[in-house]
Amino acid sequence: MEDMIQMDRTMSTQQDIKIEAKGVQVYYADNHAIKDVDVNIADKTVTAFIGPSGCGKSTFLRCLNRMNDTIDICRVEGKILLDGEDIYDPKVDPVQLRAKVGMVFQKPNPFPKSIYDNVAYGPKIHGLARNKADLDEIVEQSLRKAALWNEVKDRLNAPGTGMSGGQQQRLCIARAIATAPEVLLMDEPCSALDPIATAQVEELIDELRQSFSVVIVTHSMQQAARVSQKTAFFHLGNLVEFDDTDKIFTNPQDPRTESYISGRIG
Amino acid sequence: MSTSLLTTDARTKKRNAAEARFKAYGLGAIIVAMFALVILLTSVLGNGLSSFKQTFIALEVELPEDKLDKSGVRDLAVMSKVTTIGYAPILRNALLATLAEQGIETELSNKEISNMISKEAAATVRNRVLGNPDLVGQTVRFDVLASGRIDGFFKGRVTMESAALDNNTSPEALEIAQALADAGIMQTKFNWNFFVWPDASDQRPEAAGIGVAILGSLYMMLVVLCLALPIGVASSIYLEEFAPKNRWTDIIEVNISNLAAVPSIVFGILGLAIFINFMEFNQSSPLVGGLVLTLMTLPTIIISTRAALKSVPPSIRDAALGVGASKMQSVFHHVLPLAAPGILTGTIIGLAQALGETAPLLLIGMVAFVREYPAAFTPESGLFGEASTALPVQVYNWTQRADPGFVERASGAIITLLVFLLIMNAVAIYLRRRFERRW
Numbered sequence: 200m201e202d203m204i205q206m207d208r209t210m211s212t213q214q215d216i217k218i219e220a221k222g223v224q225v226y227y228a229d230n231h232a233i234k235d236v237d238v239n240i241a242d243k244t245v246t247a248f249i250g251p252s253g254c255g256k257s258t259f260l261r262c263l264n265r266m267n268d269t270i271d272i273c274r275v276e277g278k279i280l281l282d283g284e285d286i287y288d289p290k291v292d293p294v295q296l297r298a299k300v301g302m303v304f305q306k307p308n309p310f311p312k313s314i315y316d317n318v319a320y321g322p323k324i325h326g327l328a329r330n331k332a333d334l335d336e337i338v339e340q341s342l343r344k345a346a347l348w349n350e351v352k353d354r355l356n357a358p359g360t361g362m363s364g365g366q367q368q369r370l371c372i373a374r375a376i377a378t379a380p381e382v383l384l385m386d387e388p389c390s391a392l393d394p395i396a397t398a399q400v401e402e403l404i405d406e407l408r409q410s411f412s413v414v415i416v417t418h419s420m421q422q423a424a425r426v427s428q429k430t431a432f433f434h435l436g437n438l439v440e441f442d443d444t445d446k447i448f449t450n451p452q453d454p455r456t457e458s459y460i461s462g463r464i465g
Numbered sequence: 466m467s468t469s470l471l472t473t474d475a476r477t478k479k480r481n482a483a484e485a486r487f488k489a490y491g492l493g494a495i496i497v498a499m500f501a502l503v504i505l506l507t508s509v510l511g512n513g514l515s516s517f518k519q520t521f522i523a524l525e526v527e528l529p530e531d532k533l534d535k536s537g538v539r540d541l542a543v544m545s546k547v548t549t550i551g552y553a554p555i556l557r558n559a560l561l562a563t564l565a566e567q568g569i570e571t572e573l574s575n576k577e578i579s580n581m582i583s584k585e586a587a588a589t590v591r592n593r594v595l596g597n598p599d600l601v602g603q604t605v606r607f608d609v610l611a612s613g614r615i616d617g618f619f620k621g622r623v624t625m626e627s628a629a630l631d632n633n634t635s636p637e638a639l640e641i642a643q644a645l646a647d648a649g650i651m652q653t654k655f656n657w658n659f660f661v662w663p664d665a666s667d668q669r670p671e672a673a674g675i676g677v678a679i680l681g682s683l684y685m686m687l688v689v690l691c692l693a694l695p696i697g698v699a700s701s702i703y704l705e706e707f708a709p710k711n712r713w714t715d716i717i718e719v720n721i722s723n724l725a726a727v728p729s730i731v732f733g734i735l736g737l738a739i740f741i742n743f744m745e746f747n748q749s750s751p752l753v754g755g756l757v758l759t760l761m762t763l764p765t766i767i768i769s770t771r772a773a774l775k776s777v778p779p780s781i782r783d784a785a786l787g788v789g790a791s792k793m794q795s796v797f798h799h800v801l802p803l804a805a806p807g808i809l810t811g812t813i814i815g816l817a818q819a820l821g822e823t824a825p826l827l828l829i830g831m832v833a834f835v836r837e838y839p840a841a842f843t844p845e846s847g848l849f850g851e852a853s854t855a856l857p858v859q860v861y862n863w864t865q866r867a868d869p870g871f872v873e874r875a876s877g878a879i880i881t882l883l884v885f886l887l888i889m890n891a892v893a894i895y896l897r898r899r900f901e902r903r904w
C-alpha cells in the first residue's frame with residue numbers, strides 16, 4: 200500500500216491529474232459496492248478498469264459523471280475532484296458536469312431519431328454551434344472520429360436505430376465526443392462489436408487520447424493491454440492494484456491481480 | 466434404445482393434445498364474442514336505422530292574410546300573436562285541398578285529418594312565415610312532417626290492426642296515407658334533421674333529434690380533453706420521472722388505481738356536491754358535465770400515460786443524461802415522443818368512456834328535457850353555462866317515453882354514439898400505427 204501511494208505521487212508529478220478520487224465509498228441500499236477507492240486519472244491517457252463481473256467497475260465509472268444520481272438507492276461518499284473541483288459539491292449541477300465528462304454505455308443506445316440528430320443533439324442543447332453550418336461541421340467531424348462517416352455520409356437522415364449493433368455503438372461514441380467532453384467514460388464499449396469494429400474503436404480510443412482523458416471498462420485483458428497506459432484492477436469492490444498497464448500485465452504486485460489476469464479468478 | 470423421430474412419443478402427444486385443446490377454447494371464446502356482437506349490432510341497427518328516415522308530406526299551403534296578419538302591413542308584433550293553434554287549420558285545409566286535387570275521398574273528421582300532420586308542422590310553418598312575412602298571401606310549398614303514427618306505418622311499426630285500437634290514428638287514415646304515398650305526395654326519405662333538431666315533447670317523436678345531445682357531448686369532450694389531458698399527462702410525468710419513490714408516492718399510486726375503479730355514479734355525486742351545490746355552476750350545463758367526466762377520466766389517462774412512460778427503455782434516459790441533457794430535456798425531447806402513441810391511445814379510450822357515460826350526468830341534472838340549443842361561449846350564459854343534454858342521456862331519456870316512436874329514435878342515437886366511438890377508436894389505432902417507432 201505504502202508503495203502504491205508513493206508511486207502515485209511520482210506519477211502525478213509527471214502528468215497532469217484530471218480526476219482525483221479519494222476514499223470513495225458507494226452503497227446500493229445496504230450493499231457496499233465500492234470500498235474506499237483512491238485513484239488518480241491522468242489527463243490525455245487511457246485508463247482501463249478490469250476485474251471480475253460484479254466487482255464494481257461500472258459503479259465506479261458511473262460515479263465519475265454522477266450517473267449514479269439517477270439510482271434512488273445509491274449513495275456515494277468520499278471525494279472525486281475534476282480539475283481540483285469536487286464534483287459532489289452541492290453547488291455542482293450534474294448536467295454541467297456530464298457535458299464535460301461524456302459517457303458511452305455498454306449497450307448501444309442511440310436515440311430513435313436520425314443519425315444526424317443523434318450526433319447533433321448534444322451540441323444543440325449545449326449551444327456549441329452558432330449556426331447550421333457549424334453544426335454540420337461538428338456532426339461530420341464526430342462521425343469521422345468515430346470511424347463512421349464513410350458508412351453513413353449518404354444517409355444521415357436514416358434512423359440511428361436501423362443500423363447494426365457495431366455501427367450503433369460507434370454512433371454512440373460519435374454522439375459522446377460531439378459535445379467535446381474533457382473526459383470520456385466507456386463502459387465495455389466493444390462488448391457488442393465484431394473484431395473489425397473493435398479494432399476500429401480501439402484505434403479511435405488511441406486517437407481520442409490526444410485530446411481527452413479516456414476511462415474504459417473492459418473484460419478483455421488483450422484490449423486493456425492494447426489500448427491503455429494505466430490499468431486499475433478491481434475485486435469485490437476494492438481497488439486492488441493501479442499501475443502502468445505494462446507493469447500490471449507483466450509484473451503484478453498483488454496475488455489476486457495475478458490470478459485474475461492469468462484466468463484463475465473471474 | 467433411441468426412438469425414431471418419425472413416431473411421436475406419449476409425452477409429445479399429450480403436449481400436442483393440450484395445445485389443440487387450448488386453441489379450441491380460444492376459438493370458441495372468440496366465436497361466442499362475435500356472436501354476441503352480431504346480435505347486438507343487428508338489434509340496434511334493425512331498430513334504429515329507420516330513425517334516419519322520416520315521412521314528409523309535400524303540401525301547397527295557402528297563407529291567408531286575414532288569418533295570419535290582422536294588421537295587413539306585416540307588423541311582426543301583430544303577426545306573432547297568431548300561435549301555432551292558428552296555423553293548424555291552415556295546414557289541415559292544405560291537406561284537404563291536396564286530397565281533393567288527387568281525387569281521394571275521405572270521411573275523416575277534421576281532427577283526424579289534423580292528426581295525420583305532425584304537431585311540429587304548424588311551428589315550422591309559423592317560423593318560416595315570421596322569418597319572411599312577405600310569404601303571407603301567397604301559396605307556398607312546404608315539406609311538412611307527417612305525424613308519428615303515419616311515419617310508423619311506413620316503417621312497419623304501425624299496422625292496420627294496431628291503428629284500429631289507437632286513439633291517435635285509424636285504419637282509414639292509414640289508407641289515405643297509403644294513397645298519398647302512391648301519388649308521391651307523402652314520402653319517407655333520409656332525414657338529416659335528426660342530427661340537427663333538439664329533443665321534442667312526448668306527442669311529437671317525429672320531430673325529435675339529437676342535435677343538442679351531440680353538441681352537449683362535444684362540449685363536454687372538449688372540456689374533458691382540455692382538462693384531463695394536460696393534468697393527467699403532467700401528473701404522470703411528475704410521478705413517473707421526477708417524484709422520489711417513497712411511501713407517499715406509493716400511497717398516491719394506490720389511490721389513483723382505486724379511483725379508476727370507483728363507480729362512475731360516485732363521481733356524479735361528487736360533482737353534484739362540489740360543482741353545483743358548492744361552486745354553484747348551472748345545473749345540467751356541459752361545463753359541469755365535462756368537469757365530472759374529467760374527474761372520471763383522469764385516472765384512466767394517468768394510468769395509461771404512466772404505463773406508456775414506463776415502457777420507454779431506461780437506456781434512452783441514460784443516453785440523454787449522458788450527453789448532458791437535463792432531466793426535463795431528457796423527458797420532453799426523448800421519453801415523451803416515444804410514449805406519445807400510448808398516451809394518445811389512453812386518452813382517446815378515456816374520452817370514449819366519458820362519451821358513453823350516463824350515470825354521473827343523470828345526477829347533475831342532465832336528464833332535463835332540453836328544447837333549446839345551449840348558447841355556449843357567450844358572456845351572458847357564461848362559458849358552457851346553459852343547460853344541455855348528452856348522447857347517452859338522450860338515449861336513456863327516450864327509452865323512458867311512452868310513444869314507441871321514441872324507441873326508434875333512441876336506437877338511432879345509439880347508432881350515432883357507436884359511430885362516434887368507432888371513429889375515436891379508429892383514430893386511436895391510426896395514431897398508434899403512425900407514431901409507433903422502434904428502438
Ligand SMILES: Nc1ncnc2c1ncn2[C@@H]1O[C@H](COP(=O)(O)OP(=O)(O)OP(=O)(O)O)[C@@H](O)[C@H]1O
Nearest residue numbers: 227230232250251252253254255256257258259270
Ligand atoms: N442499480 C443497482 N441497484 C442495486 N445494486 C446494484 C446496481 N447496480 C449494481 N449493483 C451492485 O453493485 C455491485 C457492482 O456492480 P457493477 O455493475 O458495478 O459491476 P461490474 O463490475 O460493472 O460488473 P460487470 O462486469 O458484470 O458489468 C454488484 O454487486 C451489483 O449487484
Ligand SMILES: [Mg+2]
Nearest residue numbers: 256257258386
Ligand atoms: Mg458493468
